[in-house]
Amino acid sequence: MNFSSKLLENAVAEFSKLPGVGQKTALRLVLHLLKQDKADVERFSNSVTKLRNDIQHCRTCHNISDFTVCEICASRKRDHVTICVVEDTRDVMAIENTNQYTGVYHVLGGLISPMDGIGPSDLEIDSLVERMKAGEVREVIFALSATMEGDTTIFYLHKRLKEFKINFSTIARGIAFGGELEYVDEITLGRSIATRVPYESSLSK
């Protein structure tokens, strides 16, 4: 592209680095900001810098937080004997939005993925083992993506954690609520038949 200004070119180049943002979208976003008040633009860029500089990771569950211990880990209302293991912050937010879970979390910061060069030592796994050693945990729920990386990570975690005699569970897999049978992929459908549940227990919730 043929920019009439170096400053503009620079800002567009920075925005283009964001995931899913091409040069045209970047230009649209930057020109939008250019039309805003200086104070608004200042607030925009400060929010990013401040987030990056001041954010912390909860020293217990490693979720991002404004404090050294996150609100969930610090809460007395939560059930601290149940740990839900998730990949990242977005998963914590998604589960919190369901209002179905009252336990605490452990954020791995990724999944084991040899293809991307991510091994167990790159994730918050040792710290999970440490939490187990305290001896209060009674259940670990693996709430990871139903992908090869997710399954590999669960397999590895279970191997590391099984010496602690507690319950291990994974979130239920199957057909989504409201899902129409004809659009469900074969693997999911096949497994849902294989792992069918007694009708009475399916009514329990």
Next chain:
Amino acid sequence: MNFSSKLLENAVAEFSKLPGVGQKTALRLVLHLLKQDKADVERFSNSVTKLRNDIQHCRTCHNISDFTVCEICASRKRDHVTICVVEDTRDVMAIENTNQYTGVYHVLGGLISPMDGIGPSDLEIDSLVERMKAGEVREVIFALSATMEGDTTIFYLHKRLKEFKINFSTIARGIAFGGELEYVDEITLGRSIATRVPYESSLSK
């Protein structure tokens, strides 16, 4: 959404104000930035603040520029007797990318749109009239969108400028090169037939 951090919530709210960016996209962009080095994030937000604070508008053509007179207006290689009137910077960039135009520009900063409360006085129209008064301009090309606002603006500009005895032209409208007839909308197709050109002159380029 249920944010675990006020800082995060803040940054997501700021990104959500950008056009076409919803809360989920904003979260994805912000979490991406959070994974970058502090220096990279600093560079990102500086590029925006610097652009907003330091950008200028060329005092001749009103295009955005790093200097008081833009590179195009300052260039001796350009044909300064032909002015191409456009809505905004993006149009200048689009036309420059074609490498077909050697004249100079005049950026209106918008189109007349009573629906949006934009009248002639909100646009750089008086300054265009001033440029005409210098007496050197020989052609004005209206390169505005083929919409009601574009047509209204051309109509108004022509009324203001016709006292200067020069050539006025608009960019050609019709079927796009490579366009398949069956997918062309009726208005464009109808007008292309009505404004058909002699076969010989269609070969000229």
